[in-house]
Amino acid sequence: TATVAQPNQAWDREVFFATSLPVESYESRKETFIGRWRSESNPEGIERGRLLNTEITAGDACAAMQCPLTLEPGQQVEFTVLLGVVTRGERETAHRIVRQGRDSAWVEREFQRVEQWWSAFLDALQVRTPDPDVDILMNYWLRKQTWATYYATRSAGYYHGGLLFGSGVRDSAQDLLGPIIAKPEMAEAKILNILRHQFSDGSTLHNWFPLTDEGEKTGHSDTPLWIPLAVASYLRETGDFSYLERIVPWQDDAEDTVLEHMIQSLDYTLHHRMSPRNLPLFGPGDWNDTLDYVGRKGIGESIWVAEFLCYGLQEAASLLRRAGLESKAAEYERWYATVAEAINTLAWDGEWYIRGFRDDGGVIGSSRNKEGRIFLNAQSWAVISGIAPPERAKMAMDSAYRLCSTPRGPKILAPAYRTVDPGIGLATRCVPGKKENGAIFNHPVSWAILAEAMLGNAGRAWEYFRQTMPMSQAADPDIYLMEPYVYSEYVTSDEHAEFGQASHSWLTGSAVWMFRTMLDWMLGVRPDYDGLIVSPTMPPEWPEAHVRRRFRGCVYDIRIMRDESIRGEARVTLDGAPHSGPLPPGPAGTVFRVECQVGG
Numbered sequence: 001t002a003t004v005a006q007p008n009q010a011w012d013r014e015v016f017f018a019t020s021l022p023v024e025s026y027e028s029r030k031e032t033f034i035g036r037w038r039s040e041s042n043p044e045g046i047e048r049g050r051l052l053n054t055e056i057t058a059g060d061a062c063a064a065m066q067c068p069l070t071l072e073p074g075q076q077v078e079f080t081v082l083l084g085v086v087t088r089g090e091r092e093t094a095h096r097i098v099r100q101g102r103d104s105a106w107v108e109r110e111f112q113r114v115e116q117w118w119s120a121f122l123d124a125l126q127v128r129t130p131d132p133d134v135d136i137l138m139n140y141w142l143r144k145q146t147w148a149t150y151y152a153t154r155s156a157g158y159y160h161g162g163l164l165f166g167s168g169v170r171d172s173a174q175d176l177l178g179p180i181i182a183k184p185e186m187a188e189a190k191i192l193n194i195l196r197h198q199f200s201d202g203s204t205l206h207n208w209f210p211l212t213d214e215g216e217k218t219g220h221s222d223t224p225l226w227i228p229l230a231v232a233s234y235l236r237e238t239g240d241f242s243y244l245e246r247i248v249p250w251q252d253d254a255e256d257t258v259l260e261h262m263i264q265s266l267d268y269t270l271h272h273r274m275s276p277r278n279l280p281l282f283g284p285g286d287w288n289d290t291l292d293y294v295g296r297k298g299i300g301e302s303i304w305v306a307e308f309l310c311y312g313l314q315e316a317a318s319l320l321r322r323a324g325l326e327s328k329a330a331e332y333e334r335w336y337a338t339v340a341e342a343i344n345t346l347a348w349d350g351e352w353y354i355r356g357f358r359d360d361g362g363v364i365g366s367s368r369n370k371e372g373r374i375f376l377n378a379q380s381w382a383v384i385s386g387i388a389p390p391e392r393a394k395m396a397m398d399s400a401y402r403l404c405s406t407p408r409g410p411k412i413l414a415p416a417y418r419t420v421d422p423g424i425g426l427a428t429r430c431v432p433g434k435k436e437n438g439a440i441f442n443h444p445v446s447w448a449i450l451a452e453a454m455l456g457n458a459g460r461a462w463e464y465f466r467q468t469m470p471m472s473q474a475a476d477p478d479i480y481l482m483e484p485y486v487y488s489e490y491v492t493s494d495e496h497a498e499f500g501q502a503s504h505s506w507l508t509g510s511a512v513w514m515f516r517t518m519l520d521w522m523l524g525v526r527p528d529y530d531g532l533i534v535s536p537t538m539p540p541e542w543p544e545a546h547v548r549r550r551f552r553g554c555v556y557d558i559r560i561m562r563d564e565s566i567r568g569e570a571r572v573t574l575d576g577a578p579h580s581g582p583l584p585p586g587p588a589g590t591v592f593r594v595e596c597q598v599g600g
Contacts, residue, residue, distance in 0.1 A: 009212050013085050016094040020080040020102040021067035025051035030062040048225070080107050095203075124182035127523065128546040131539075135473045136485070138518060144180025145486045145511040150186060154507050155210075166209040168195055170287065171509060173226035178512040180237050181550065187234050192248055194230065195261045200250040202268025221273060221283040221295070221305045227265040228312040231258060232319050236527040239552060239585065244323060262319075263328065266312055269305075270335055278342040280305040282356055285425075286410075287377065288437040293425035297359040303347045304355060307381035310336050310343075314386065322529055340387040348392065352399040353378040355413075358423050371417045372424070374403050376410055376444040383451035397451055401460065406494045409468040410448055412441035416495040433496025434503075440491040442468055442510030446517055453521035453537040461522060462539035465514070465545075473502060487511045523547055523559055524596075531582030534572055534596050536560050553588035559595050566599035 004237040017028075027033040027045055031358045032054050035044025063083060070079060082101040086093045098105045153167045153175060172194050180187035197205040197215060204224045210216030229403030235241060244259035256264075273281050282295020282302040294300045313336040329596050334584050347354045355365025355375040365375040379396040382388035388396060404410040416438025417428040430437035445468050452461035466472060473491055482488045482502040489504030520526035524536030525547045532551050538560060547558040564572075573595045574580045583594060 012088045012211070014088050014091070015061070015083070015085050016091075016098070017065070017081070017083045018098040018101065019065055019067060019082070020104075021065075021069060021208040023067055025053055025066040027051040027054055027064040028056040028061055029054045030060040033062050033064050035311070051379060066249075071396070078104065080104070113496070121179075121182045124550040125519070126548045127519070129523075130542050130545070133469055133506055134518065137469065137471075138515065141485045142487075142511055142515040143178070143182075145506060146175065146515055148511065149175045149507055149511060150179050150190070152507055167193075168207040168228050169197065169204045169223050170206075170220075173230040174512055176230060176510045177233055177516050180233065180473060184234065184238050186241070187230075187237070190378070191227075191230050191234055191258070192246070194227065195258065197226070197251050198227070198261055198265065199254045200256075200264070201272070202264030202266070203272075204265070205251065218285075219283045220285050220289070220346040221269075221280050221302055222286040222308060224265040224268050225305070225308055225312045227262050228316045228319075231262045232315040235264045235319060236529055237551075239529065241323060246548045259323065266309075266316055266332065269309055275299075275301050277301065277346060278338050278356075279303070279346065280309055288427065288436055290354070290426035290430065291364070291424060293423055294358050294364060295354050296425075299359040301357040302355075302364075302377075303343060303353055303357075304377050304381055306339055306343050306347070306386040307353075307378070307387055310339050310387050311381070311385040313339070318529075340385075343382070343387050343442040344389070344392070347378075353382050353388075353392075356457055360423055362423065371415055371419065372413050372427070373415065374399060375413045376400055376441075376448055377412075380444065380451035384447065393451075393455060397448070397455065397457070397460075400448065406440060406499075407467070408491055408493070408500060409440040409442075409445050409464055409471060411438050411493045411495075412436060412444045412490075413438055416493070418536050431496065433499070435490060438493050438495045440468065440493050442487050442490060442508060443513065446510050446513035450513070450517045450521060453517060456537055458522070458537045459540050460519075460572040461537060465518065465522070468514075473500065476500065487514060519549075523560065525549055525556070527551060528582050531584045533582050534558060534560075534594060535570055536596065536598050538562070538598055540600075552585040554586050554590045554592060556583060556592045556594055561595065561597050563597040564598065564600035566572055566597055571597040572600075 001109065032052055033043055034040065038044055045064060051064055052457070069077060080101050082098060084097055102573040118511040122139065122143055125138075126134060129135055149171070153171045155166060173192055176187040176190040178459040197208050202216065202224055204405055205215035206218040206220050206223050234243065236537060244257060246258045247255050248258060248261055269280055272284070275281055279301040281298060282291070282300035282305070284296050285292045286302045286305045288304070295302065313332040317329040318338070320332070325330045333463040343353070349366050352374050354363050355378045357363055363369070364372055365378055367373055379400040382396055400410060404414045416432035417424070418432050419428065427436045432438055445464060449461045449464045452464065468491070470484050471480070474480040474482070477484065479500040480502050482505040486506055487508055487510045488502035489508040489510065490502065492498045492501040522537050522539065523545055524534055524538070526533050532549070536545075543562045545560045547560070549556050549558070574583060575593050583592060586592065
């Protein structure tokens with residue numbers, strides 16, 4: 001049964017492939033090339049000695065060409081293979097590109113252009129640590145993965161059903177956090193595109209389809225609340241408060257400023273999606289889409305959304321005060337206090353925070369539950385949002401460590417559900433130990449690392465980070481099965497016989513959060529409205545680290561050193577002089593030399 005409405009519109013693209021060599025035969029249908037009951041190791045097209053010149057109209061595609069080529073001993077031949085896409089009916093464009101592709105000078109220029117783009121993109125941030133795996137992740141693979149998620153969101157590959165889910169507000173608001181360092185204009189464009197899919201009452205489409213610009217309004221309780229995170233992140237990186245005055249159309253009516261879009265995203269939840277107890281309604285799901293029956297009747301409440309709402313209120317209040325809107329900032333601070341009190345009064349379970357209240361009045365993520373007793377997100381976001389008093393913050397994260405940990409990282413929840421519960425939904429139907437039912441789900445893991453780093457727990461933050469790095473997970477590739485250089489959505493946990501097997505690589509929001517948590521909090525170099533903050537929570541065994549970061553047209557060359565004699569805050573020098581507070585921006589092209597000494 002189709003659960004997502006999709007527009008009835010024809011696909012308007014054609015794909016072409018070509019080579020500069022003479023082509024004797026070709027194949028574009030994968031099944032025909034490989035053959036029945038075969039694999040890539042013994043394709044029938046190779047054994048046959050000639051391809052069948054099939055033009056695919058349906059099914060899985062491939063691009064195979066048979067080209068005659070004879071090489072004498074020691075001889076080298078250079079040729080080009082092209083793969084491209086054009087609008088249907090514009091085949092002359094494809095022919096022109098193919099003609100260009102047969103010109104080796106044109107090909108070389110295009111390669112140089114691509115290399116120059118990537119060189120500038122990667123040069124915006126370079127780190128050097130005692131761990132080569134961290135270095136290759138931070139300097140290359142996470143940059144590549146976050147670039148891929150920015151462009152493809154969750155729409156590519158077999159994992160997520162092709163274009164079934166389109167581009168999501170939630171995903172897009174997070175995916176921009178990676179490229180924003182090198183290319184703030186990419187974040188600027190992404191935010192404006194998100195806001196175009198917001199309604200004038202503050203609600204949003206949950207997702208939309210880039211081909212048609214149509215989408216679904218599902219009622220997920222978290223969706224509009226990602227807008228403050230995106231807007232505040234852009235302003236922290238650029239300092240460009242004029243962005244708030246940009247005019248953006250609503251999905252349904254007229255247009256308004258970026259600032260008003262952000263305000264309405266919060267006000268929609270505060271005035272339309274709150275329970276009488278000052279907690280957000282769960283609706284048909286929150287960040288965890290598989291908790292899809294906890295609040296479907298409009299009664300259940302999400303504690304994670306309550307924490308995330310508090311985070312958004314805090315972000316917006318700080319931003320509004322800088323924009324001179326004191327009254328609205330104060331209103332959001334009052335709401336923050338009200339919701340935080342409700343969470344701490346109603347959702348504290350004694351040793352951790354519960355995950356939510358069901359439509360039927362029951363709870364999930366509580367010591368009263370036999371399964372799904374604790375959820376990682378409810379603990380980490382109590383810290384990230386600041387709603388947890390210090391003693392509860394420590395106890396909640398300690399409980400998560402005690403109850404969710406495995407040798408490969410912490411689980412999204414524990415223990416896994418083994419009985420289908422129609423009052424909870426899909427999470428209880430997932431295989432125990434996989435997906436949202438007790439897997440090592442890297443997105444929540446990244447938030448747990450962030451929470452531990454914010455609490456100053458460098459050792460535990462590093463333990464989680466090191467356990468879940470793809471290089472660590474892939475130490476036994478026959479178990480892990482995914483690429484050893486990018487994050488997968490999840491790794492099967494110890495509640496399943498396939499403990500350590502990963503799935504859904506590349507297109508996962510965990511990549512950008514792992515990247516930003518290591519940079520912003522563990523290495524401690526993060527943007528703020530007034531400049532660049534340097535305040536590391538560095539892994540205990542690291543004696544030093546180095547960060548070179550571009551920020552608002554300047555370059556900050558930051559050396560972080562361990563000094564066991566230091567107690568308390570790090571000591572920072574800027575161009576040789578003691579400095580406190582954020583590192584200020586300077587004239588474009590300025591290179592600042594920064595040294596930071598941290599305690600043991």
